[in-house]
Structure formats: C-alpha cells, structure tokens
Amino acid sequence: MTVSEIRGHHPILTPKAMGEVDRAAIQSGIDGYRLMLIAGAAISACVLEHYPEATGAIVLCGPGNNGGDGYVAARGLAEAGMPVRLYSSVDPERLKGDAATARDDWQGPIHSLADLDWRDSEIVIDALFGAGLDRPVEGAVAEAMMTVVSSELPVVAADLPSGVSGRTGEVQGVALSAEHTVTFATYKPGHFLVPGADYCGDVHLIDIGIPQREIDAHDQNLWLNTPEIWSDRIPEPKLSGHKYSKGHLGVFSGAFSHTGAARLAAHSALRAGAGLVTVLAPASAIASNAAHLTAIMLRNVSSDEDLDALLQDQRMNGFVLGPGFGVGEKTCGFARTIISTDRALVLDADGLTSFKDNAEDLFSAIADGAAPVILTPHAGEFSRLFPDLAADTELSKVDRARMAADRSGAVVLYKGADTVIAAPDGRAVINVNAPPWLATAGSGDCLAGIIGALLVQHVPAFEAAAIAAYMHGEAGMELGEGLTADDLADGILSPSVLFE
C-alpha cells in the first residue's frame, strides 16, 4: 500500500516515544523477544511477497534490536528456502538482550560487513539501524552502505532505511534507499517527512502485539492526516440551507496584471462549498477580473476606507489575503484590520512575506483578536517569518510548524511534499496524499481558497487546514500528472461529495 492510500486513525510517534512504548509494554508483561519475532517475520514475509522470484538475499545486521529483527528475518527467509548471507556491522558478541537471543537462534554463518559481497544476491534486507540511529553514519559502515547503494539491488528496510532519522526524516551521513519499509506499532515522522519519505518506498505498518493502550498513553498529538481525524467536522449540506448559511468568502486580488492568483483561489473556494465568493479588487483590476468572472462576484476594494465599508457586512465572514496581492504596508494594514474584526483569515503568499520585518506585529494582532487565522507558508515564506526556527537544524519540520503555531497563535500549514499542519494547542498532522505534480504554479492559491471555503462554513481552523490539504491532494491525484492550477480549481469537489 502506498502512503496516499492509508486510512484510519494513525498516531505518529518519534523513535524515542516508541522506545518508551516498547519498554512500557515489556514492563506490563509482554515478552520483548516475541515482539522481535513478529517484527522479523513481517520483514521476511514482505520479501517473499514482493520478491518471490529472488534466488538469494543478503541481510545486513547492526548493533542493536534493529539488527535483531534482521537475524529473525534471515531465519524466516532461510526456512522458506531462500539462500541467505548475513553480515554484521559489529562483532556479534557485542549484541545484548533480545538481539543476542535472535543471533543465537540464527543457525547460519555471520560474516563481517567489511567482507560484503553482493554478487549472486537479488535483494538486500537492511537491519543496520532503526530507531536507535542517533548520529551520522561514518567509516566502514558508511562505505558498505555506499556499496549497497551502487549495487542498485532492491532494499527492504527494517523499521527505517538505515541512515534516515525517524524523528526528522533527515539523512544522517548516508542512507539506504528502500523499495519497502516494514515498520512496527506506529509510523514515525521520518517515514513521511522529506527527504526520509523518498528513502522509505512503500511503508508497511505491522501490528506486533503492542497494546493500543500503551500507544494511546504516549500519544504525541501528531497524526497522519486521514479523514478519520476530522470526518465529524466536514460541513454537511442542509436541506434548509441557503447560500449565506454556507458562508461568504472575500478573496483579495492584486493590481491590474496580478489578478489570476485571486481568481484561482476564488474559483477553488466556490467548488469547495463556500456559499458566496467575492473577489475584492483594486480599481485598476476591476476590468481584468470582470472579464473572467461569472458565478464569483466582484467588488472594488482599493483603500482602507473601502475595506472598512466592506466589513460592515457581517455576512462576509472570511478572507483570503496574499495570492498575487503584492508585498508591502497596505497588505499588513489589511491583515491587521481583518484580524481585529474577528473574521477568519487565510494569510498566504505575499500576505506572509509582507510581515518579513515585523512578524511580531502580526503575532500580537492575532493574540489581541479572536479571529481564526491560518498561515500557509512554503519553506521560503516560513524562513521569512520564523528565521530562527528555519535555521535550527536540530528541529524537524513538525517541531518547526508546532513552534511557529505556538509563537504566532495561528494555525500553521507548512507546505511541501510533506505538508505539516500545526495548531497553537499542540495538535499536528502530516499530510501525505499530495502527488508530486501538485507542485505547480497556482496550486497554493487553490489551496488557500479551499481553506477559506471551509472557514466560512465554520469549520474550526485546524480542521479546515487539514481537510483542505487532503482535498487538494485528492484532486491532484484524481486529475493526474500534468495538471495545471486551472484544472485543479475546476477539479475540487466539495467535501460532502468527496467524502460521501
């Protein structure tokens, strides 16, 4: 199963938290070696299922329990009749606990990794490092891993591809690139955060018998962005509903030659179920917008006074500000005014960059108001608003998004192939259904519009961002490679249709 097909409620635990869960499970009476036997059996089963024709395997075992999984997997493959050659990166006598037991139960020879010979093998089982990786891989082990990389043999990884940090998804020195990764009990951030996600191939989550209560007790408020997280917040169409009950979104347009982004957002918002959408354009952009809009309304908002007048109409209950709007003090002023009136605001693109030198102003406006605010930065915009968080190499993308949400008081949707959405209260999700071809000009404008549409339908900010990211990804998958943002805006399905 590819990650985009994952359903269900999935907590994501850091390797450290997973270790605590393991220890708690074992303390509660569960046999640790039994967990390892199930883990190892799942790895050998994965190999046999996906490479049934393979005539020989090499198994690379490291110094810890990840290596222990490798010994068990080697035994499973040998018992299934596959010739196996096993290599250890350390003196096998150094193994302890369950890993030592697994080593003792392996009947075949143990070769030194320094003698690695991959000829006449067709598959590599990577059990060098998993959750315990805590520093860059160097020296002889790194060299052996480079040999495996250059062999181009398919790799099945135990828990994580060796060299990929389970906490951050960063490569520590060098990493193996797996076609399949078999992981246990819960997913780890490194399975979904780039670049780690690209090294994992298909990720298979295996229940090895750790009680759910232990996983729940260590829940870190981080989940995979699946419909199960927010399905009860999807706006339901009501028979008695009218267009205003589905909200009225205002989308600010840039000047004469910068109007397309706002229309993409507006169009997406209407598709995503907003009752009414109005493009709010400066005088210079009225004609160019009017030439392209039909179901979407248009209003001249050029000045602060125009905005004040507009805000008298309480029915316009949410705004998208930023796409194509231009960077500058006018943008900051509009954002502050909207936030002070407690209307929902999606601050995107130029709306974010405008606060580059006065991010604290934005954060204090948000703190002073009650407006639901969603910031939607890509990496460049993120580093303009939160330069210290962006520069801190110890932090994962999840950490950064969470700290940004805490600091700003806004829900932060930190874009990328691994979009992370974080709320000021600490909740976070990683979105995984976005295909690579969704990274196309105007795609972010569409996403901003979808979020706006959900906000004006009174979906709470965190769920609005999470649902929107998911809808955006689904539309991208549905439309396929080569889509343009125009196709995307046309292809958005309202959530009640998408999730019926």
Ligand SMILES: NC(=O)C1=CN([C@@H]2O[C@H](COP(=O)(O)OP(=O)(O)OC[C@H]3O[C@@H](n4cnc5c(N)ncnc54)[C@H](OP(=O)(O)O)[C@@H]3O)[C@@H](O)[C@H]2O)[C@H](O)CC1
């Ligand atoms: N999730 C579960 O329920 C189960 C998981 N299992 C498997 O166990 C591993 C985690 O095992 P652990 O022993 O904690 O860690 P590793 O095997 O990943 O690492 C072992 C040691 O390797 C050393 N290390 C770390 N980084 C490097 C490096 N860059 N170069 C060389 N050595 C490194 C470090 O030891 P030191 O003493 O040298 O610091 C690590 O402690 C998990 O991933 C699963 O595969 C269980 O089998 C079943 C239950």
Ligand SMILES: [K+]
């Ligand atoms: K591994």
